[in-house]
Amino acid sequence: MRPVLELENLHVRFPDGTAAVRGVSLQVVRGETHCLVGESGCGKSVTALSVMNLLARGAKRSADVMRFHDNDLTRLSDRSMARLRGEKMAMIFQEPMTSLNPAYTIGSQMAEVLERHRRVSRSKGLDRAAELLGRVGITAPGMRLAQYPHQLSGGLRQRVMIAMALMCEPELLIADEPTTALDVTVQAQILRLLRELQRELGLALLLITHDLGIVARMAQRVSVMYAGQVVESGSAEALFASPTHPYTRGLLACVPIPGKTPRDQPLGSIPGVVPRIGAGFVGCAFRDRCTHAVTACAGTIPRRTVAPDHDTICTLAAT
Secondary structure, three states: OOOEEEEEEEEEEEEOOEEHHHHHHHOOOOOOEEHHHHHHOOOHHHHHHHHHHOOOOEEEEOOOEEEEEEEOOOOOHHHHHHHEEEEEEEOOOOOOHOOOOOOOOHHHHHHHHHHHHOOOOOOHHHHHHHHHHOOOOOOHHHHHHOOHHHHHHHHHHHHHHHHHHHOOOOOEEEOOOOOOOOOOHHHHHHHHHHHHHHHHHHOOEEEOOOHHHHHHOOEEEEEEEEEEEEEEEEEEHHHOOOOOOOOHHHHHHOOOOOOOOOOOOOOOOOOOOOOOOOOOOOOOHHHHHHHOOOHHHHOOOOOOOOOOOEEEEHHHHHO
């Protein structure tokens, strides 16, 4: 099946020289959830923002391939990208309170999406907004349209963001840590909602998270990201059953297992911090935190296939 979104060798560099994204390649197909996972600061959100062309001023992106269907995203004008963004590609941001405009009602913000892309009247836009609010499980949607973001709970604001993203029936939905700062019960509701909407609408979903529990529940494919680079990728089944990269293994070791993890023992952790990667960096960025590091880790490490539909960038794969 031809991918809805295809990235090959994506790079993003900030004005201070930081290489925020280094050679990321991934694909998302219709009806699939592809999880981009890693700790804070590894470049997950920057990857998503580069796809949407919403990078901070001064950031530079380049890629061998950055394609949405037949659209080369690196060559689209700002106007063409603005037409595509919100209509065929949509994004749910991790903090809805800062993503929604506090000065406008929920209804006016949602209706504006349809007015801008489909040239419909305000009344039709509000009708569509009310329909989608009901669809994402918000009761009394007509009343909610007249409310402001501060009048809604965090869970309701996140549902509003999901409904707004669906206003024009996009084919690609990027969800950037959509359950951040929500309690566990609401998290489960939001994830269930995304799964149901994906099945119903056939969405291609790129889900960004640092929570491996979410990955296990949602993903068909996984890309593990560290210091701007995808260090391991493959099917969710393969990564959970046979993780190859020490960073992936470290992440899995940090997850407590009910009935197996002793109550009086400290939880697993990965010592050290994600390094700042500048221009000209060579080698494995994880080597200073890795107990398996060898001299070869300071050199160029090619991507290797360790099993069908499972590859990694690590010297361990060659042993």
